[in-house]
Amino acid sequence: MIDTAALRSVPLARPSISDDDIAAVLEVLRTPTLSLGPRLTAFEEAVAAYTGTAEAIAVNSGTSGLHLCLAALDIGPGDEVITSPFSFVASANCALYQGATPIFADIDPQTLCLDPALAAERINDRTKGLLPVDVFGQPSDAEAFSALAEAHDLALVFDSCEAIGAQRNGRKAGTWGDAAVFAFYPNKQMTTGEGGIIVTDDPDLARACRSMANQGRDDAGTWMNHVRLGYNYRLDEMSAALGSSQLSRLDAMLDKRDRVARWYTERVRELPRVSAPIVAPETTRMSWFVYVVRLDEDVDRTALMAALAEDGIPSRPYFVPIHLQPYYRERFGYGPGDFPVTERIAGTTLAIPFATDMPEDDVAYVCDRLGRHLA
Numbered sequence: 001m002i003d004t005a006a007l008r009s010v011p012l013a014r015p016s017i018s019d020d021d022i023a024a025v026l027e028v029l030r031t032p033t034l035s036l037g038p039r040l041t042a043f044e045e046a047v048a049a050y051t052g053t054a055e056a057i058a059v060n061s062g063t064s065g066l067h068l069c070l071a072a073l074d075i076g077p078g079d080e081v082i083t084s085p086f087s088f089v090a091s092a093n094c095a096l097y098q099g100a101t102p103i104f105a106d107i108d109p110q111t112l113c114l115d116p117a118l119a120a121e122r123i124n125d126r127t128k129g130l131l132p133v134d135v136f137g138q139p140s141d142a143e144a145f146s147a148l149a150e151a152h153d154l155a156l157v158f159d160s161c162e163a164i165g166a167q168r169n170g171r172k173a174g175t176w177g178d179a180a181v182f183a184f185y186p187n188k189q190m191t192t193g194e195g196g197i198i199v200t201d202d203p204d205l206a207r208a209c210r211s212m213a214n215q216g217r218d219d220a221g222t223w224m225n226h227v228r229l230g231y232n233y234r235l236d237e238m239s240a241a242l243g244s245s246q247l248s249r250l251d252a253m254l255d256k257r258d259r260v261a262r263w264y265t266e267r268v269r270e271l272p273r274v275s276a277p278i279v280a281p282e283t284t285r286m287s288w289f290v291y292v293v294r295l296d297e298d299v300d301r302t303a304l305m306a307a308l309a310e311d312g313i314p315s316r317p318y319f320v321p322i323h324l325q326p327y328y329r330e331r332f333g334y335g336p337g338d339f340p341v342t343e344r345i346a347g348t349t350l351a352i353p354f355a356t357d358m359p360e361d362d363v364a365y366v367c368d369r370l371g372r373h374l375a
Contacts, residue, residue, distance in 0.1 A: 069209065293350055
């Protein structure tokens with residue numbers, strides 16, 4: 001018998017919005033400039049300063065940022081880009097937008113990031129770029145991918161959409177390769193509502209991305225002068241103002257998320273048939289995006305999710321392998337068994353409620369119910 005009096009409703013994710021965030025957005029609405037104004041410039045400069053990169057180009061989503069990077073690097077039809085099948089679908093789709101082909105390699109079973117040794121095996125004469133993914137806020141093996149890109153003269157773009165503020169061996173995510181992209185959807189560590197940003201030390205790449213994000217206008221942004229194929233990928237002033245406000249307390253929010261993750265890990269370690277996420281020794285700062293546990297392979301995940309839902313606890317499989325998504329199966333002929341590590345991990349991972357301001361009581365409740373259903 002379920003004790004319904006003890007049930008509560010715990011959101012899967014929730015942005016941390018302060019009074020200062022609200023005030024920053026309202027201030028923009030009191031001005032006549034809602035796009036391409038000073039808040040956008042200030043946000044870009046603040047992100048560049050935070051990451052230690054020379055340039056930052058704000059856009060309307062992480063997906064847009066990845067697309068622009070590949071376009072600026074002249075990746076196109078006939079080219080191949082090696083990436084991970086264990087990711088959100090956008091990291092592979094951005095190659096298709098350019099007429100290129102995403103080529104998958106399997107992942108490291110501990111970090112869940114693209115395995116550089118397996119990626120190296122996929123390099124051929126058509127390979128034009130590498131696109132590792134910093135999964136769940138854990139940086140991929142940037143040193144290995146940098147060496148691989150240099151040895152084979154490949155473009156290197158990091159999908160760091162889930163990893164702003166993360167560090168590998170003391171160096172911040174976003175500072176390797178030709179460019180990296182962060183994203184700011186409401187479930188991310190910080191949010192602009194919708195939005196993303198490209199960071200790079202390459203002025204030519206930055207110039208091309210900035211132009212393409214603004215309909216291909218020239219470097220001065222001349223309104224009716226379009227010098228290249230462009231897109232409407234701009235970030236508006238309200239979103240940029242929210243981003244600057246959020247960024248000013250990002251490190252504090254990351255500390256809070258780390259505290260919630262530690263609360264979870266302490267409790268999950270005491271539960272049967274489930275294990276906590278693995279943080280690699282090289283990850284000197286984990287930027288917790290989601291908290292994803294791994295279930296024993298004999299656990300009926302679907303039944304567990306249904307039981308948790310009855311307790312007011314949403315959960316979600318993270319991720320469905322990209323190569324097994326219907327579109328990719330139909331277009332490229334992928335099927336089960338193509339990337340066994342990814343498929344095994346994807347079949348046993350489960351995202352449970354996680355947020356910056358999540359109270360410890362909610363963590364305890366989730367773990368109590370999780371333990372009851374796994375016993």
